[in-house]
Amino acid sequence: MQPIRRRQLILATIRCMSEYGFARTTIARIGKTAGVTPSIIHHYFGGKDDLLEATVRFLLEQLRQNVVRQLTQATNARQRVEAIIAANFADDQFNDETLAAWMALWAQAQHHHGLHRLQQIYARRLQSNLRHALRQLVDENAVQRGAFGLAALVDGLWLNCSLNGEANGALARAVALNYIDKLLRTAQPVPTQSVESDHV
Amino acid sequence: MQPIRRRQLILATIRCMSEYGFARTTIARIGKTAGVTPSIIHHYFGGKDDLLEATVRFLLEQLRQNVVRQLTQATNARQRVEAIIAANFADDQFNDETLAAWMALWAQAQHHHGLHRLQQIYARRLQSNLRHALRQLVDENAVQRGAFGLAALVDGLWLNCSLNGEANGALARAVALNYIDKLLRTAQPVPTQSVESDHV
Amino acid sequence: MQPIRRRQLILATIRCMSEYGFARTTIARIGKTAGVTPSIIHHYFGGKDDLLEATVRFLLEQLRQNVVRQLTQATNARQRVEAIIAANFADDQFNDETLAAWMALWAQAQHHHGLHRLQQIYARRLQSNLRHALRQLVDENAVQRGAFGLAALVDGLWLNCSLNGEANGALARAVALNYIDKLLRTAQPVPTQSVESDHV
């Protein structure tokens, strides 16, 4: 029963975050959304904070799996960069509800120890992935700036779509890929080097 | 007395948003931060929601004035695009406290009627400004995509800096200007056209 | 199985009372301390109240047996008085954990029907034992006052040791025996009378 209830409650949390925002996502509302008693939440999670963290972990894990899946299909360095980006706009994740939930949770991360840690893990992982992929394509200077800019663009597209209340994955992908294209076209190609395995 | 108190309370709200986040920014805390009684807030503002809206309006107005100031110094189309971007990362606005406050308030905008309206005004204004400036430099297709991408990048840089808790204005400006540079270098130049006046 | 589980749960209750106090001694905590499911408690006892009563009964029975054991070794009236007192400070009972548990349970007795009854039984039994023993040593007036004072002293030593968090049985015994000594030395000896059998 435990895994079922936990998943059920995490999904309810995402829905509530999306519908009510962080401040008005209460244990009672999550319970009602999931169709269970509020008490159950304390039974399966230690408390509200634990549920929130579990929810973010769930979202992060989905994202990570998307990245892994896309990366395994990439056959060269450029495709790897594009794969990382594309994974962030995959349709199963990049939808209105998830977007709004992310927004609500990320905004609170600064003021919530557990969420803050998870947010930093996400940021570091994205940076690491991007740098690793870029390093085989452009010189080190462009790697740093490119990774930073790409990460910002990805987050910005999420934010924009979230604020507009409309998750347009295709457009977001197009803009991001266009950015990569510009990045690679204007940057110095990297001198020949051995290809390392991707790490996620 | 009124304008003094209102400003005082708005600044206290920004500080609280930054320090405690949206959910824990209470009337009591704002009052204490401002050094006044919580009741005062109801006296000078109708209630909490009105104070929040006034705060966002205050922040938006600061931003608008920055944009205007920078635009007046621009002498050609490219400089106008850069001016709009630069205004968003001006040091007097782009600091840790303001960033965190924005983040907290924007995240809530989806779920708060008044804030939502203001957020849309901001988004539309930025789009309009960018399109207007770009239209003199690239073809219409690139205008749409470029404005969308630039806006996303700007928001993304804000978001990233906010989440990292470190407002690095210089880096943000560099990344954004670099993006403009790439944008203009790869896009088709626009055929000669009449120059319209900027609208803000 | 029943007697084993019941004893196990009673001992866990004593430990919890000592460690957490009455208010925070919950079914869940008792269960965890005993290493069993909270549900078990309802299985072997009707509910929390029944467990509490059983616990007090267990403690009272231990005390009663101590008194009986000590009394059987007494060979004269004075030793009988001393035996009753000594039994209350026997090392197997007069330890930190039991003391704290007593304290927690006794304080609640006023407000708990079942415990109140047991507390009164204890008080009456102690009075009865003391009066019976004293009656062979001092006149009736001193019997009443002596029994009352001795009982108060015994309880007071328990209370004091409990509040100090240090069960010093030797000191308590010394003080109590000293009181008896003073009592018998200053009181009028009773005129010759027939010796009755002790009742416990």
Place this chain on the structure above:
Amino acid sequence: MQPIRRRQLILATIRCMSEYGFARTTIARIGKTAGVTPSIIHHYFGGKDDLLEATVRFLLEQLRQNVVRQLTQATNARQRVEAIIAANFADDQFNDETLAAWMALWAQAQHHHGLHRLQQIYARRLQSNLRHALRQLVDENAVQRGAFGLAALVDGLWLNCSLNGEANGALARAVALNYIDKLLRTAQPVPTQSVESDHV
């Protein structure tokens, strides 16, 4: 308003402790007893714990004033010992309600940091007063044991009366004074020494 409300709430707390015991003395019940909203309690006290501590402090202060009052009327060392004891059984304090409240609060002291500290202050103060007074009457050995025994007797009389639900101040006083009488009669008188001022 503050001092009025605080006193009102403290008295209500004492009444509730007496009537319901510690575990069932809730903020709501205290509020209802005092005829105010539960929220008020958080307004005038930080929370439940602060109210409990304030209540114990109030009771301790009453007791302290009783002791001081009685001591000022004592003209010799023996009267001083008796004054300390008598103060603990003064009719304005030694009544059913106060007794029951003490009992409920003291029992919880072991498990409540704030109350524990206050309880220790009380215990040390009583010991100190008794030793100081006894030191002028008996030798040092008897001082230690006498102070310990007297304190235990006092607490025991409180406990007994509380458990019996009947505060018989006259009887308690008689028993305690009788104990002092025995103590002084059997102890070695102290060699001539200078009389120090009483400290409370």
Place this chain on the structure above:
DNA sequence: TATGAATGAGGATTCATTCAT
């Protein structure tokens, strides 16, 4: 203009208990 008193709604959490298995 400003304060502090007071309230009531709502929030997270705890807990004894019941029930199906």
Place this chain on the structure above:
DNA sequence: AATGAATGAATCCTCATTCAT
């Protein structure tokens, strides 16, 4: 015999708001 799921009541506390002064 024993477990774990589930609940609903109750508890402490927070907070926006109102009102008299």
